[in-house]
Amino acid sequence: MALTVIGVFDNASEARQAVENLVNAGFTRQNIDLSLRSDTSATYGDTTSTQYATRTDADNDSGSGIGNFFSSLFGSDDDDANRYARATESGSLVTVHAQTEDEAEKAADVLDEAGAINVNERTPVADSLTREPSASMGAAFLDTDQPAGDQTIKVIEENLEVGKRTVETGGVRLRSRIVAKPVEESIRLREERVTVQRNAVNRPATATDLDAFKEGQIELTEHQEVPVVSKTATVVEEISVGKNVTERDEVVRDTVRKTEVDIDDTTDTTKPRLDGDDVTYSTK
Template structure:
């Protein structure tokens, strides 16, 4: 059950401090509305419209946005007028609570922050309001729900896991020719003809006389020179290929879904008597 808690403050600093105290107590900031003296009408021209239908007589002035807002909350013209007059010179803090415990906690925080007791100032507004109701400082009330059927959409997220190929690396082979100096040792043989003349003094013999005629002797020199040639030999083979492996991987994530709690409030929905009020005081 949604509840709306309101607190009226004499000055803006108290109202701001009350908002900070509410947030420090764990309440969500988006559920808290702060309207200062200078912008009450502008703020509640937007804010009160979220409270759905208003409870006002046909002859009531509908030109006041703040009055309409309080009328939609209280349904009691006296209480609505009292709070409307109080906020003309004060600042307003509105808390949209989700549970009654949260509403009571918010009301206590607003009271501790200095929320004024509107009915203590009833004499100031007596000429403008009817009979006073019970004493109240920060007050909370049921938020009116629209007539007709309402729907809560149940949404559930599902995890879908697919695959895509990404590049993780690779190998590139590039060949080039490089030259480097080498050296080898080899032994070479070389011939040289030498002529040796020896002086002699002896009588010629018959052999010497037989050889005493024209003649020629030739002797050829030889030497070894290096002969260079090259041979090519395959010394290594480099191959490129792929090895493919497969593995199982567990994907972990979080999915959300809507859960709806259904409370049967049949016994608590009995009609209220004319003296019943939907606004409760925390004081």
């Protein structure tokens, strides 16, 4: 919302000081216009870009210069335009272009503190459309937003789209390893021992004894059993890994948003308005 704040000063020095105060308060010089009363021939500057301008007697005519400026602000309300034009006939004008109402209020306060005159007291008329006057309050601000064509609110509605994707939820890993454990087994083993036994006898030799009465040799071998160990491998279990696939139905619940537009009629039938639809006053 564009707002134009205007302050009328009796002399140029106060107007220049008001401009400096505005700059010190944070306003940029590009948004401040200064129109000074001068005897030199000059015209009223462009209210959107000119920083300083001088004004002659011809400029006070409501048909040109300052008169046109106020006519552009007040639209078809010639009374208000003429009232402000008359108030600036012998004074200087500071115009501030604000973007918000808070910024406009701040600019108006700075202009009031700098000594802006009360136009309503100088040229009293019905003052239902300007800031409420007081002994120290002279600046007024106007809503100068111009319609730039149709304004559109886009109505956006979200739709829920449900798809599928595969995610990893777990699994099974089989890992084989070799372990050793001690075992024991009992076995009976046979062992042979050769023994020599000598017996003393005293008897007559027989023919058999005599036949054996010659050199000879007897040999007897010992044997014993020892453990023989061997291993056999036997498959005792088989472990298989596979998948069982099942399907299930799931209800997905979420919220979707959409734009809803409420249309309110903000027309204030009790508030006076200018004839022009594109120019209104902001009030306090």
